[in-house]
Amino acid sequence: MDMQISFLDRLFDAGLLIDTGVDGLYGRSGHFEDVIAAFERLIDKVGGGDGAEAMRFPPGMNREFFEKSGYMKSFPQLAGTVHSFCGNELDHMSLLKCMEVGEEDWTAGQQATDIVLTPAACYPLYPTIARRGNLPAGGALFDLQSYCFRHEPSKDPARQQLFRMREYVCMGTESHVTDFRQLWMDRGVEMMKSVGLEVEIDIANDPFFGRAGKMLVNNQRDQNLKFELLIPITSAAKPTACMSFNYHQDSFGQKWGLNLVDGSVAHTACVGFGLERIALALFHTHGLDVKQWPEHVRSTLWG
Ligand code: ATP
Numbered sequence: 001m002d003m004q005i006s007f008l009d010r011l012f013d014a015g016l017l018i019d020t021g022v023d024g025l026y027g028r029s030g031h032f033e034d035v036i037a038a039f040e041r042l043i044d045k046v047g048g049g050d051g052a053e054a055m056r057f058p059p060g061m062n063r064e065f066f067e068k069s070g071y072m073k074s075f076p077q078l079a080g081t082v083h084s085f086c087g088n089e090l091d092h093m094s095l096l097k098c099m100e101v102g103e104e105d106w107t108a109g110q111q112a113t114d115i116v117l118t119p120a121a122c123y124p125l126y127p128t129i130a131r132r133g134n135l136p137a138g139g140a141l142f143d144l145q146s147y148c149f150r151h152e153p154s155k156d157p158a159r160q161q162l163f164r165m166r167e168y169v170c171m172g173t174e175s176h177v178t179d180f181r182q183l184w185m186d187r188g189v190e191m192m193k194s195v196g197l198e199v200e201i202d203i204a205n206d207p208f209f210g211r212a213g214k215m216l217v218n219n220q221r222d223q224n225l226k227f228e229l230l231i232p233i234t235s236a237a238k239p240t241a242c243m244s245f246n247y248h249q250d251s252f253g254q255k256w257g258l259n260l261v262d263g264s265v266a267h268t269a270c271v272g273f274g275l276e277r278i279a280l281a282l283f284h285t286h287g288l289d290v291k292q293w294p295e296h297v298r299s300t301l302w303g
């Protein structure tokens with residue numbers, strides 16, 4: 001049997017993940033959630049002194065913002081939209097008929113709403129901050145957490161369709177935001193070591209869609225725009241990205257009209273923690289029973 005499948009089955013058997021019948025869509029047990037909550041407290045402890053402004057957006061975002069973000073140019077294969085029934089009583093009758101017969105796709109008549117599923121926790125932030133006007137002197141720092149959706153069904157428990165991303169987002173000058181990113185790369189390595197996880201940092205690239213996407217991949221790599229912190233979860237040979245460190249240059253600043261106090265275009269960077277992946281890395285490394293985890297790991301997480 002494939003390694004990936006067996007880890008997923010072990011997680012189901014232990015009750016840590018709950019099968020919904022859809023690959024990449026899982027319920028989580030109280031024990032699983034305790035680990036995520038504890039790791040988030042560790043993040044708070046490490047990042048809490050930086051004075052980030054906390055904001056929490058729901059897992060859906062304004063469709064207009066999503067369209068303007070350009071997500072459909074880069075990752076159309078991953079996006080999820082929210083559609084609803086918007087018809088009259090007659091339409092309702094034919095809808096029910098269609099569902100009963102089951103030959104045609106009853107969802108074909110659904111209409112797009114103003115909401116799309118959030119693809120990354122920071123997407124709703126940029127237009128929100130741009131609306132405030134110029135950034136304050138010294139730039140700005142934000143603390144976000146959101147469920148994110150990506151249409152990438154998989155048997156790998158570390159690749160889910162709805163998962164939580166905790167992020168810090170920094171806006172300011174080039175050196176300010178690249179220093180921020182380096183600080184979190186160092187902190188990320190230390191944090192993972194403190195909970196007994198083996199990590200490596202590597203340069204990364206996003207799966208930009210299609211032939212035009214190849215250029216974007218090369219650009220991202222050549223300019224060191226994205227790094228990942230990798231931890232073995234389902235494969236030792238191909239460890240899994242549990243954090244990412246992204247420098248957007250001034251592209252989001254330009255797109256959204258984010259300006260510094262002097263009116264020049266802001267640079268931005270974000271660091272993301274994949275919360276389910278970090279929990280899975282802990283379960284993979286230390287075992288499925290939290291009570292059996294090494295004492296130093298337990299005390300780092302639960303004091
Ligand atoms: P990957 O290369 O594994 O697809 P990514 O580069 O798409 O990851 P990012 O877009 O940088 O990931 O998202 C930030 C973090 O969110 C990742 O480092 C990872 O920990 C987490 N993440 C991304 N996709 C998923 C997913 N499908 N399931 C669970 N966590 C995810």
Ligand code: ZN
Nearest residue numbers: 120122167270
């Ligand atoms: Zn981000």
Ligand code: MG
Nearest residue numbers: 150152206207
């Ligand atoms: Mg991905």
